[in-house]
Amino acid sequence: MAALTSSAGFRLLRRFLSTASEVASEAISPVAKKEAHPVRKKVASKAAHGVAKDTKKAAHPAAKGREARSVDLERYVKELRKYKRHSQALELMDWMVHTKGMNMSYTNHAIRLDLIYKVRGIEAAEKYFDGLPDPAKNHRTYGALLNCYCSSRKEEKATDIYRKMDELGISSSTLPINNLMSLYMKLGQHKKVASLFEEMKAKNIKPNNLTCCVLMTSYAALNKIDNVEEVLKEMEERNYVLGWSAYSTLASIYLSAGLVEKAESALKKLEGLVQASDGRQPFDFLMSLYASVGNLSEVNRVWDVVKDTFPKVTNTSYFSMLQALLKLNDADRMKQIFEEWESNHECYDAKLTNVMTRAHLKNGMAKEAELLWEKAKEKGGNFDSKTCELFLDHYMGTGDMKSALNWVENVTKLPKKTAKLDQEKIHEFSKYFEEQKDVEGADRFCRCLRMLGCIDGKAYESLLRTYLAAGQTSRSLRQQIKDDKIEICYDIGKLLKRMGDKGR
16 A cells, blocks of 8 residues: 555645645734725735835825725735735835834734744744733734744744643644644654644544644555544544545545545545635646546546636636646647637746646657747747756657757746756766767857856866867867856866867
C-alpha cells in the first residue's frame, strides 16, 4: 500500500495548512464580508497593482469630503492582504495608527501582528506582541503569534505559546489546535497529530473540516487507511459538518493507496456536498481526481456541469480541464478545449498554453508546440519561465542542443527574477559545445550567461577549450574576461597561452 503522494487532495491540504487565512477570516468583521462588488473590485484593482499610496489618499477625508471610517480602511487592508500585498497592508495599518490616531481593536492587533511577521520577520512580531497592553493579549493575538511560530516551523516556541494559552484558558478553540496539527504535518511528526486530536476530544473542542483533513492525511502518511476511515466515520456519527474538501482529501488518499472504487465513491459524496457558495473550485478538483482514476466520461460530465452551472468558464477551470485531459492523454479533446478557450478568453494565461505545450512535447510534436507560441505572440501572449523549462528539457532530452540554445536565449528575455538556468544545464551545454567544437554556439551561450548574470570562470574555461578544439583563436577573450570581472586564474591563463595570448 503506497504512502500518500502529492496528488490533488494533498495539494488541497497544503493550501489548508496555510492557516493565516483563517486568522484573517476570523478577525475581519462580518460587515466587511458583505462589501458591495464595485467597491471590492476597485480596491482589489489597486491592491493588485501595489498602489497603497493611492489607496491611502482615497481613504483620506480631504479626498472624499468625509471622515475616513475605520471600517473602510479595514476593507482596504483586507483586500491588500487578499492579493498578498502584505507590505502595503502593513503600511496602511501603520498610517491608521500613527497619522490618523485610530485605536487598534484586538482584532486589528492580531492582523497587524500577522503582517509584521510576513514583512519584517518573527523577531519583529515577537517584539510587537511583547509591547501590547495586557488586555490586548487575548485569544486573538496569542493565536496570531502561535500561527507565526507554526508558519516558521518553530516547534518549541509554538508548543510553549500553546501551553501558555492553555494556562490562561484561551486555547479551547479549534484554530490553535489546527495550527499545531498543521505544524506537525509539515515537520513529518504524524503521530503527534493524533495525540492532539485526543486532546481536542478531552477538552470537548469541536473539530472542523480542516481538523478532519489534517488527521486523515496524517494517518495516510503512516499507511493507516483503516484509521483514516475511522476518523470519517467518527465525524459523521457525531454529526460534525464536513465540507466537500474532506471527501476530496479522502479520495486522494484512496487513490494513493490504489483503492480506485473507494476513491470514486468518495468523489460521489464530494459532489453531493457542493454548495452554490463553494464556487468552481470543487469541480476543478473533481475533474482532476476523476482523471487520476482514469474516468474520462466523468471528467467530461463534470466539465458539462461547470459550463451549465456558471455563466462564464474561467481560465482556472479551463486549466483544470486541460490538466485532467493531459493525465488521460486525450490529445484530440485537449485540442478542442484549448481552441474553445482561445476563442473565448478575456485574459491571456500562459499556464494554459504551457499545458498544451507539454502535451505536444510528450507526444514528440515539437513543431506543433513551437507554433502554439508563435500564434500566442501574434495575439499578444508571451511565454514564461515554465515554457522555457518545458522546451529546454525536451530538446536537451532529445539531444537537439541547437534548438535548446534558442530557448536559452528566450530565457534571457524573461524578467530578471524568473530568468534562471541551473548548473546542471550549464555543464551539459558547455560539454556539448566542446565535443562538437562549436565556437559559434559556445559564444552565443556565454552571451546568454552574461545576460543572466551567471557567467563565471568555469564557463570561460569551457569556452577557451572549445576554441582550442576547433583550432580557432580570439584576441578579445582576455579583455572580455576582465570586463566580466572574472579572475584570470592559473587554468584560464594556461588556456589563453595555448591560444597564443600571452597577455600581461
